[in-house]
Amino acid sequence: MGPLEVIAEYPGPWLCWLLPILGALSMPLLERLGHRVRDYAAVLFAFLAVVFAASMLPDLLAGHYPGDIKLTTWIEFPGGHPLEVGVLVDPLSIIVANVVAFISFLIVVYSVGYMHGDPCLTRYWFFFLFFIGNMLLLVLSDNLIQVLIGWEGVGMCSYALIGYYYRDEKKRWLGGPPPTPMYPPSHCGMKAFVVTGVGDVFLLAAIFIIFHYAGTLNFVELIETAPRWLHAIAHTPGLLSLTAILFLLGPCGKSAQFPLHEWLPEAMAGPTSVSALIHAATMVKAGVYLVARMSPVFYLGYWHHGVGEALTYFTAIAFIGGFTAFLAASQALVSVELKKILAYSTVSQIGYMMLALGVSGLSEEAYLLGLTGGLFHLISHALFKAALFLCAGSVIHAVESIYIFDMGGLKKYMPITHGLMLIAFLSLSGIPPLSGFWSKDAVFLSCLAAETPLALALFILAALSAALTFLYSLRCLSLTFYGHESHHLEELEHHGHHIHEAPPVMWVPYAILVALVVGVGVLGLIGLVNPHLSPELFLEEQMHHMLHGLHVHAPTVHMELSIKLTAVSVSAVMLLLGGLPGWLFYLSRRADPWELVSRSSLLKGIHTFLWNRWYMNPLYYAIFVDGLLSFKDWLFRGLEQLFFDRLSGAVAGFFPLLSAYIYAGFEREVVDKGLNEGVPSAATALYHRLKRVQTGILSFNILYIGFTLLILILLLIYWFGGG
């Protein structure tokens, strides 16, 4: 079958990413037809992606999806496996693709209102649609190389959209307030691309190692042949662990996990719609998706084929996830920029997903639970965090400031946004029965199911992070919507600026998201009575079905009620733990948190520590930016200019001298003899050589004839002397 026929037969997984890319390319042309046409066309292309993504849903529900579809050979490796272009249509990819396409569409609609009147919208739509296409390509790919292409594609869009305001006007800067450094958008975009780029090259290194041993990069083939190539890698002690860790660093970069998490807070320099889509709902989940995609390989390797080092994959990602969840949640406590609080929160929540995927491999029984938990939290987080960002966009739009201390008392001006943001924040905090409660519960349960000391330790860390999550949610909510209006707002009003609710084109998209958050939550509640409607069980069944299709046997376990109750009660305790100070400081405002902090030097120290992001960001800058820049200056002055430049000058001066010497001493004495005795066979060649060199510069001619013969003679001496 020709490529076109393959696409025509089952168009969903192809057109849902091809059309947005085509749409992106058509934007500069459509601009000619008028701005309105262009904007609506962008919405249309995003909608088409939803349609084609959704066209795969019936097959998912019916349980007979097509699996791996190969289109054509991309690169032929004679004598080896070719690299093919293909899509893998299975529950994991269908579900994630639908989440991506749907949220993208809502945010495109929101953008029409949010970006209204911007003079460079063509560029915006180009990268936005290009992003959607590449993200769906990434999700639907059936091999690692295609994933990488989508991966780099979304990274490029992220770079271009973070630096969207490339003119770096002062009002677009991020960070501060002084003396904390502030960064212009173009700097932030670059930072994001370079930091994720570091992750990417580690990932590439791992892919090359896998490719060398497995001879293929197709996911299905990788899983099928896993026992063979895992054993081959494990043959060299340490190599499989190295491969696993190199592989995981890629997702760590993309999904902003420790140690490559520092770019995401700065990524907030882009338009808020971009932050919502790329840096909260979709792109940063690519890492989670890839970790989930590859996990069957390592699960098989460790639990079914006894490759000991395969466990590193799970231990490492569990540790990274658990630690990052706590690290970022703690930083969100002290941040003063609305979007940065949400960014830290995103990092922290992705930590939960990574944690679930990590603990899933720590015991044979936990696998299905962990995979489901990670995926469930991915979906639920995508919904409520996108909603939160879109709300934040409306707020920032209204008050014209990124700092929460410039807000306050907005509830009466923006009642709809307030209500929706409140629900989304409650879902983030894991208040039952919203979606966040169920998905976080699933993560906790998978930790408990793994039952290893590491999993339990990480569970405690994750639980503490949940308390922090509730606390920073309350803080953010209260400082934005409750209490007195800030000085900044009064000044705005004074200048005749009326703060108003966002227009429907903006609030309807996030209202839909919040409705879904509530809907999933209610389904979860109904699921307690009627398990058929539980979203978690639905996902678990789908994952089970998918693994079954890949011939990976992962047992389904029914958790004991006592364990379930433990998870729920730990959640409740943590909500109390975070909610109590939250209520005290922010809702009732009985105590002033800042006063408390300034009274105790310990708290003050902690605050400074958190404010400086655990000193990781300054450290990275000191080593990789300032260090590198001064090193290259030092090297340039010390080696290049001091040595090589002079060498060149010396060479230039030295050669005329040398040539005179050679002419006198060497040419006459040695060369003549050498020619007469030595190499008659070379004479013809030399003749042609001599004819060619009429450059007119005598000393050079002599020089290189001499040089040539010198080497020839040395070779002769070597030959006869050695032989």
Next chain:
Amino acid sequence: MYPLTQILIVPLLFAPIAYVMGRRLERNTGWIAFIPLVYTLLLALLVAAEVWEGPPHLELYRWAPEAGLTFGLLADGLSVWMLLTINILCLFVSLYSIPYMEHRFHEWEHETGEHIGPQAYGTYYALYLLYAVGMMGTVLATNLIEFYLFYELMLVPSWALINNYGYGERERIGMMYFLWTHVGAVILLAGILSSYWITGSFEISALSGVVGSPLAPWIAIAILIGFFTKMAVFGLHIWLPYAHAEAPTPISALLSPAMIGIGAYAAIRLVAVPMYPVFRGFATLFSLWALVTMVYGGLMALAQDDIKRFLAYSSISQMGYLFLGLASAAAYGLSGVVFHYVSHGFGKCILFCVAGILISRVGTRSIKELGGLADRMPLTATLTLLGFFAIAGVPPTMGFMSKFMIFSGVFSGALEGSAERVIVAVVAIIMTVLTVGYALWTMRRIFFGPLPERLKEVKEAPPLMLIPLIVFAVAALLIGIYPRLVTDYLLPYFLSSLPK
């Protein structure tokens, strides 16, 4: 119809025509250089199509029978894309030269008060065509003496172009360029002659007869040193930043993208393939040397303020990648070398042309004095970004695939080889971030940020300067999406010609 012979003869015949017509046509002499190159490109495409389907295309002549010399021109899987790249670059850069050289001569008259006669155009384009013939002949040669002659033919016109039309201390720098690469070439000649002494033939294909002789490593080293000087690997690189920065910009746009990489091609053609067992012995040493070149070039690029020097150091760093692919001594890695030559060729040619646009439109080469230009030159900014993506290996540009091939070879070579090489491979791949770093940093310093008052009036470049760049960018994207156009030539060649 002997297409390969025509490819060399036709531009050669046009060189004197350009020289004579220069006086009358002035700036439009560029079209005299353009026409034969269009013709050769058509021929080259025909040959490429022939090689795609069938065996290599060879044209063989008896040259000096008494010395056993033949004169052959060979287009096979290895040389087809070298030929196409050189031809495409020379073709479109000749268009770019038209407005640029006019600007250059005006600027010159303005600065020195000398009168530049119209003859300068004639000389420029005559040398330009000779230079193009030199490069194309080098990649087609089948005979060592023939190869050497063409190799020198690349050098002399490019030296004259730098010497006559360059910037700054052009005469001293031209001399330096001549000296360094020439000394390299002489060592190469020594290697060639000693190989003749063993094999009794000047055919490149006969070089495999050297293997087994105790002299073989020495011959390999002598030949390679010549090519390494051309590639400007670390230690032999100092001529390059000067020559590439001070050459007239269209010539820089051929020196860096088209010429120096020929060193890597020649190393494959003369050493890596015929003397594979010998060459393999150097793998660890060369990997390390390549790594140093990559990193050193990248760091030096970061230290530059002159945009052309910046690009020149970036070329050194990219030659490090080609060198790394060479050092892998694996089929994928060697394919990656030629592939990356093509990507780097298109990408770096875009960037040098952009440098020329900035020189002619803004009038400065100092990155410090630039900024915010994306507002004034949106198309140039977009093309620059694509050029940077092509050398940094960001998909969907072809740089991604070429670097993928290089590193896939590097890793498979290293995993079969020694632990040291695995370490070098991992460090090398981490160091690729350096390319992204200096590319985006420069992008930001030139095009982003606030627009300084004095640049408010800057205009977008004229079409003749932009069209070549658009062609290169489209080519880089097309091949990136459909890499089989390149790999289907290279991979079968290497898999059949390297011992298993």
